[in-house]
Amino acid sequence: MARMTMIEAIRDAMDVKMGQDEDVVVFGEDVGYFGGVFRCTHGLQAKYGKERCFDAPINESAIVGAGIGMATYGKRPCIEIQFADYVLPAYDQIVSEAARMRHRSNGEFTCPMVVRMPTGGGIFGGQTHSQSPEAIFTHVSGLKTVIPSNPYDAKGLLIAAIEDDDPVIFLEPKRLYNGPFDGHHELAVTPWSKHEKGEVPEGHYTVPIGKAQIVREGSDVTILAYGTMVFVAEAAAREQGIDAEVIDLRSLLPLDLETIQKSVEKTGRCVVVHEATLTSGFGAELAALVQQHCFYSLEAPVKRVAGWDTPYPHAQEWDYFPGPKRVGAALKATLEAK
The missing domain is CATH 3.40.50.970 (Thiamin diphosphate (ThDP)-binding fold, Pyr/PP domains)
Incomplete structure (x- = not known):
């Protein structure tokens, strides 16, 4: 290595x-x-x-x-x-x-x-x-x-x-x-x-396109994330002391729906995190798929945490990003929902 x-x-x-x-x-x-x-x-x-x-x-x-x-x-x-x-x-x-x-x-x-x-x-x-x-x-x-x-x-x-x-x-x-x-x-x-x-690893190897990875196992709630937000999701779960399962999607299309479905069926709750603007972001597709395929396992509505619905802010970009505090609040709200 x-x-x-x-x-x-x-x-x-x-x-x-x-x-x-x-x-x-x-x-x-x-x-x-x-x-x-x-x-x-x-x-x-x-x-x-x-x-x-x-x-x-x-x-x-x-x-x-x-x-x-x-x-x-x-x-x-x-x-x-x-x-x-x-x-x-x-x-x-x-x-x-x-x-x-x-x-x-x-x-x-x-x-x-x-x-x-x-x-x-x-x-x-x-x-x-x-x-x-x-x-x-x-x-x-x-x-x-x-x-x-x-x-x-x-x-x-x-x-x-x-x-x-x-x-x-x-x-x-x-x-x-x-x-x-x-x-x-x-x-x-x-x-x-x-x-x-x-x-x-040195030399040739591949990671299959279309296969997600569970980077943190848990039983309380599933967090779907990709890119930078994988680390934000892990930090949020750690700071809140929540037993969250964090899935790094890695590939958005094709999407590893099987891994997502198994996780949400286990935890019964789901939070989706991405940096892009909320409206019409990829998180909307993820939320719809979880609703469609895991409806009878869900114990709370699917929550999304994303960027603001505004032109990208220059001076406030670190407020624009979903951070551990915003993700942590969504996790707590999801766990408290009845």
Whole structure:
């Protein structure tokens, strides 16, 4: 086992696949010589050359469109969109072309493309560098959407995504790029300077897309979370002394409904936590699925804890995030409900 930050694990995943398969190419804004704004691609151009790791113009639609063309003709592009907020000009390409390629061609063509994007807040980036747009991708048939919470999963999921024959949206929580991975942070301050490392196997391995992980077992209430909110959920349960079962979804689409259902049937209560805006967030889908499949096991309404229904606040972003205090209040209310 090596010890890596999430940034290093993501870079290692691309390095492993580029070394194994000459069809894997990496490109995007500033990913070549500079190594990416978050340094996730640092050193890949020097190792594999400018034809396999290269910079693209500041044109997200063109970046994704070029990737679709490459993927359709046999390459396996791993594209970086510099911030998830920037992907909207390319949304039509992703939805109308990449996601529908297999169906529209009756299986003659596939689109084995990964679109990597830093997501969420934590760097005081304001409205155009801090959004969490996962829900707009989970609405689209033909796409897979994954969000890792730790270096081990980041590497394994990214390798699995690159090897997948269909397009995968790979969202990387910025607050976790350099930690925390031991689950004991209050997340009241930015973890950027911590540079915490998690254990990551060397070489090739995969984490299956579509399989959640129970990161904390419990019997009182189920907490469904992903990305940074996994650590917030654990901190909230610990601070309140609640025997909560925390599930790291890891993959939003496909979703591991079996693991969710078994947990809620055991605990009888459920709290959903995500950083994105509450209204029409992915938590609404999770709450509906729990209601549909676990109705006769529920002892209280499903609660959601999420970001505010406002434009992303710059100065108040640490109030905007669901923190242990807000999640803890939801847990207490759920347990007290009759």
